[in-house]
Amino acid sequence: MLEINNLVVAIEDKRILNGLNLKVAKGETAAIMGPNGSGKSTLSYVIAGKEDYEVLDGEVLLNGENVLEMEPDQRAAAGLFLAFQYPLEIPGVGTMTFLKAAINAQRKTRGEGELSTPEFIKKVNAAADGLEISREMLKRALNVGFSGGEKKRMEILQMALLQPHFCILDETDSGLDIDALRVVSEGVNALRSPDRSFLVITHYQRLLNYIVPDTVHVMSSGRIVKSGGKELALELEANGYADYRSSDAA
Amino acid sequence: MVMPIIALRMRREVVGMANQIAVLKNASEVRLEEQFTTLQATLPGLAQTRAAAFREFSSKGLPNKRVEEFKYTDIRTFLTDIVPLAEKPSTADAHAVLGTAKAFRNVDAFRVVMINGYFIAELSDIAAVPGGVEVIPLAQALADSHPLLGKIGSLAKAGDNPLYQLNSAFMSDGAIIRIGKEVKLGKPLHVRFVSGSEALATATRLLVLVEEGAEVTLVESHEGPDGTASQMNDVVDLIVADGAVVEHVRLNAEGQDVLALSTVTARLGAHVSFSSINAVAGSKVARHQIYVAFEGSHSTAQINGTAMLSGQQHADATLVADHIAPNCDSRELFKTVIDGDAVGVFQGRINVAAEAQKTDGKMMSACVLLSDTGAMFNKPELEIFADDVQCGHGATCGTLDDDLLFYLMARGLPRPEAESLMIQAFIGEAIEVVKHDEVREELIGSVANWLKHRR
Numbered sequence: 001m002l003e004i005n006n007l008v009v010a011i012e013d014k015r016i017l018n019g020l021n022l023k024v025a026k027g028e029t030a031a032i033m034g035p036n037g038s039g040k041s042t043l044s045y046v047i048a049g050k051e052d053y054e055v056l057d058g059e060v061l062l063n064g065e066n067v068l069e070m071e072p073d074q075r076a077a078a079g080l081f082l083a084f085q086y087p088l089e090i091p092g093v094g095t096m097t098f099l100k101a102a103i104n105a106q107r108k109t110r111g112e113g114e115l116s117t118p119e120f121i122k123k124v125n126a127a128a129d130g131l132e133i134s135r136e137m138l139k140r141a142l143n144v145g146f147s148g149g150e151k152k153r154m155e156i157l158q159m160a161l162l163q164p165h166f167c168i169l170d171e172t173d174s175g176l177d178i179d180a181l182r183v184v185s186e187g188v189n190a191l192r193s194p195d196r197s198f199l200v201i202t203h204y205q206r207l208l209n210y211i212v213p214d215t216v217h218v219m220s221s222g223r224i225v226k227s228g229g230k231e232l233a234l235e236l237e238a239n240g241y242a243d244y245r246s247s248d249a250a
Numbered sequence: 251m252v253m254p255i256i257a258l259r260m261r262r263e264v265v266g267m268a269n270q271i272a273v274l275k276n277a278s279e280v281r282l283e284e285q286f287t288t289l290q291a292t293l294p295g296l297a298q299t300r301a302a303a304f305r306e307f308s309s310k311g312l313p314n315k316r317v318e319e320f321k322y323t324d325i326r327t328f329l330t331d332i333v334p335l336a337e338k339p340s341t342a343d344a345h346a347v348l349g350t351a352k353a354f355r356n357v358d359a360f361r362v363v364m365i366n367g368y369f370i371a372e373l374s375d376i377a378a379v380p381g382g383v384e385v386i387p388l389a390q391a392l393a394d395s396h397p398l399l400g401k402i403g404s405l406a407k408a409g410d411n412p413l414y415q416l417n418s419a420f421m422s423d424g425a426i427i428r429i430g431k432e433v434k435l436g437k438p439l440h441v442r443f444v445s446g447s448e449a450l451a452t453a454t455r456l457l458v459l460v461e462e463g464a465e466v467t468l469v470e471s472h473e474g475p476d477g478t479a480s481q482m483n484d485v486v487d488l489i490v491a492d493g494a495v496v497e498h499v500r501l502n503a504e505g506q507d508v509l510a511l512s513t514v515t516a517r518l519g520a521h522v523s524f525s526s527i528n529a530v531a532g533s534k535v536a537r538h539q540i541y542v543a544f545e546g547s548h549s550t551a552q553i554n555g556t557a558m559l560s561g562q563q564h565a566d567a568t569l570v571a572d573h574i575a576p577n578c579d580s581r582e583l584f585k586t587v588i589d590g591d592a593v594g595v596f597q598g599r600i601n602v603a604a605e606a607q608k609t610d611g612k613m614m615s616a617c618v619l620l621s622d623t624g625a626m627f628n629k630p631e632l633e634i635f636a637d638d639v640q641c642g643h644g645a646t647c648g649t650l651d652d653d654l655l656f657y658l659m660a661r662g663l664p665r666p667e668a669e670s671l672m673i674q675a676f677i678g679e680a681i682e683v684v685k686h687d688e689v690r691e692e693l694i695g696s697v698a699n700w701l702k703h704r705r
Contacts, residue, residue, distance in 0.1 A: 048660050051652065076662035088657045092675025098661075101671060106662035141675075158661060 001026040001197045002166055007058035009046050009222075016042040018222035019058070024166075027194040031208055032201045033233060034219035035241040040201045041085060043219075044170040048082040049075050062166060077109035079165030083155040083172050090142040095154070098142045099124060103161055127160040131187045149180035156187040167191070168199045173207040185210030205237035220244040279311050281332040286419055289335060293422060295392030296399065303409075303418035313412045322595040322627040323566040325413070328509060328535045333481055335420060336366035336450035343446070344370040351444040353471035353503050357688045359440035366445050367452030367482075368423045379439075382430030388455055389423040398426050401489055402457050405515040407570065408541045413511050417485045420453035427456060429464040438467040438686055443484070445474035445508075451481040458488045465495040467686050473532075476505040483511040492519040492546060498526040499689055501696070504533035506561075513539040520546025520575070525683050528567065530557035531696045536565040544571070544578040544606070554680040555584040558700040559592035559624070566595035573606035582613040585680040587673055588624035589704060597629040598643065604635040613643040618650060618676055620669075670701045
């Protein structure tokens with residue numbers, strides 16, 4: 001599904017990713033953990049296609065296709081989805097307007113017809129109910145005045161509606177209280193399927209109690225320095241990142 | 251290279267000093283003088299007012315960039331040629347021209363039709379307006395020396411403005427609209443200004459009197475064909491009495507070669523709710539002037555403007571809000587989107603007199619630059635003599651936010667669609683002021699239309 005080979009990325013001449021390799025199979029949920037500044041968010045942005053980064057080497061293959069050559073919207077149409085760590089507020093753009101535009105844009109790129117309005121509203125309402133998103137929230141401008149938890153739930157709602165093949169959750173647990181964490185995790189778990197893969201980026205093991213990963217990777221200084229099963233997350237929780245930080249100096 | 255320019259400037263002054271009247275005039279100023287001299291005898295009514303206004307205008311000439319208020323919009327440069335003043339078209343011709351107009355066509359409204367600046371009674375709904383409402387063709391009122399004419403041009407400050415003076419000198423037609431006490435007009439009053447395919451000058455004047463407790467939505471649309479270099483100089487004088495509610499919407503959908511000059515003056519009584527928006531979606535050069543005077547206490551005014559400019563377009567919005575009475579709120583929000591080599595101008599001034607305590611004024615101008623070659627000039631000014639007021643102003647200029655753009659694209663919106671959505675949202679904030687649903691929807695539609703043609 002996703003294969004990253006020797007990815008080297010810099011921002012303003014500073015190297016953030018230093019030859020990163022990672023494979024996530026179809027249906028797999030992989031977690032990336034690592035200390036602050038290890039390059040986790042950069043990795044998610046580079047996969048999704050943010051412009052500020054300079055890719056010096058390597059490739060990111062989604063189902064065998066190098067997404068680095070695509071615009072962000074083409075990547076989205078190819079089935080990639082990034083749930084943002086800090087979802088952006090878009091004053092003046094109604095949530096429903098935005099959702100409809102996004103769904104129909106992707107359908108169009110894939111050569112599918114537009115959803116009819118009743119079909120669309122039915123889908124949104126069904127998905128919103130599962131995530132405890134009120135109708136009133138859907139009426140507001142996108143993310144404007146939403147709490148941290150509401151913004152994260154809105155990200156998962158978008159994920160549910162867009163039905164991507166590969167989802168990246170960038171510190172989705174940050175800023176969430178226990179209840180919100182449960183709702184968001186249940187939303188994510190409901191989307192897990194043998195056809196859909198997840199890359200869950202987090203600082204803490206806590207999220208992984210709710211979204212139980214198949215594999216855990218430790219990232220440090222722009223590389224994956226250790227990979228293992230879900231027990232690796234517990235080990236990190238007990239010992240911290242100290243064992244891996246030494247490589248930061250390298 | 252600098253020397254000859256200085257020499258020329260000195261020469262103008264010397265000539266001016268030696269003979270107070272013989273200021274050097276350029277070809278357009280000479281042409282205007284000739285026009286006024288020729289037409290003076292035939293223009294209806296107010297002969298002395300016209301002569302005085304023209305004299306005032308003539309003493310300074312066409313405003314240019316050395317006049318502070320016209321620093322960024324040099325009318326002398328834009329008006330290199332003066333086209334003839336329009337004459338009243340036949341009803342058949344007027345009917346044909348009206349057929350080309352589209353703006354707010356489907357909005358249920360009382361219509362007043364102005365073709366080439368002339369009131370066409372046969373095409374207007376004068377008879378349909380409810381009791382307590384009067385719509386009188388201005389040319390007729392001028393010819394009859396109608397008593398309400400005394401209220402024309404009563405805002406002294408606007409009278410000092412050269413474009414206003416030109417309109418006062420040449421005003422050929424227009425309307426007096428009176429909304430009587432406590433009359434709440436259920437439908438908008440829609441004044442359709444439509445011009446034909448001949449390049450002509452117009453000088454129309456609307457005098458709108460909204461009496462105590464009355465409510466009205468006044469919509470103006472200005473339309474004409476591309477390829478016709480008409481010169482419009484229109485004025486709307488609003489006098490809003492205590493407790494009245496006025497919503498004023500103006501759409502500039504002029505053809506792409508038109509020079510569109512316009513002035514709105516509004517004298518507000520006490521406890522008035524007034525809103526005015528000017529949406530620029532056409533014309534080559536536009537200058538819209540707004541003079542608002544808070545003469546009574548506890549009134550609120552929301553003055554908005556939008557402009558979507560491309561190519562070589564130039565649009566200027568100049569605002570003067572005079573807080574004379576205490577406890578009034580004014581809000582100004584201007585949004586400009588600039589593409590190509592277009593130029594936008596916002597000049598906003600809030601004056602707070604010593605008596606106007608508890609004034610609350612906020613003025614904002616925001617601009618999105620879509621090209622590297624466009625330009626925006628913002629000039630906000632506050633002049634405050636009272637000591638217990640809240641006044642603020644802000645101005646921003648920038649490109650579309652890259653992070654927002656990325657967020658929208660990451661959700662699958664191609665770049666042009668993502669940009670369009672952001673621009674629509676940006677402009678939309680200023681359009682939100684319009685309470686009438688269909689009118690607002692059509693203005694939002696005009697944004698979408700502009701975006702479609704831009705691509």
